[in-house]
Amino acid sequence: MKPKSQIVDETTLLEQMLLVRAYEEAIVAGSVAGKVPGTCTSVGQEAAGVGVVSALAGDDLILTNHRSAAHLLARGADPGRLLAEVMGRRDGYCKGKSGSLHISVRELGVMLTSTIVGGELSLATGVALSQKMLGRPGIVACFFGDGAACEGVFHESLNLASVWQLPILYICENNQWQAFVHRRETMKGEHISERAAPYGIDGATVDGNDVLAVRSAALAAAEGVRSSGRPFLLETWTYRSRGHFEPDDQAYVDPAEHAAWLARDPIARSRQRLVDSGRLPPEEAAALERRVRERIVAALAFADASPFPALDEMTTDVYA
């Protein structure tokens, strides 16, 4: 069954962001303990992913990248099966053969995770063309980073999507960093959304650390793509507060920049807004956090109990 994704309640969005954070913190802790392979996290970017996915409809399709936890979890993926996948276990969504970097969950419409930077951009063009030719209603949401937007494939993809009028919502999570290099060193101009106009596409930048702002911008953008059948480029302005991958001591990061962005943490902001407005009493916020942590403890136990695939399964379900 497709998930119901038109969530309106900020407490639900907060719960999803907490789930993403707890899930990735479990991966970090597990990698330190040598139990889970280190991977790329999206700590600090939770509002950008959760806000956009909350605005998608059940039959929309998602293509994502190496920082996909928020996209998968907000879409309704089970954290136990995700952790099992990351840990290479048989009960993972791809039977433990994709790891975190290639995961796909067809039943949730998450078509693929690409670890080839920008790979999802060209593939989204094909998926959207197929949706259009088959007359299917779902639009395609394609998540990528600011580094990917500096590659040729970004320009080729936007050009074709505009020429062929394809229903793609491009979401650039501009987290300021491209692996170990700041975007200032590789990128001309401040905003990726400015690159939409030359291709005849509309674009916008939104505060990616404010989950309500992201949701509202994504609802408008997705609705525009749905009704016009044309692409849209939404840039979520955010920050990757952990390293490029685990472990990474982030010695290359300016501490003042890091501190300034930590002060804008999307989860703390949403929780504060809910508490200040009286919509979420502090004790209920604490109970919510406890429930999320318990869910992740159970998910880890599930993943840990799942066996590795047998040796004779090594060449099944894979290409080449």
Ligand SMILES: Cc1ncc(C[n+]2csc(CCOP(=O)(O)OP(=O)(O)O)c2C)c(N)n1
């Ligand atoms: C084509 C290609 N080039 C380089 C890499 C190595 N690499 C992996 S992630 C990454 C940084 C990508 O930056 P960005 O698109 O901004 O995404 P972010 O990691 O910031 O989320 C790089 C260079 C790769 N996987 N694929």
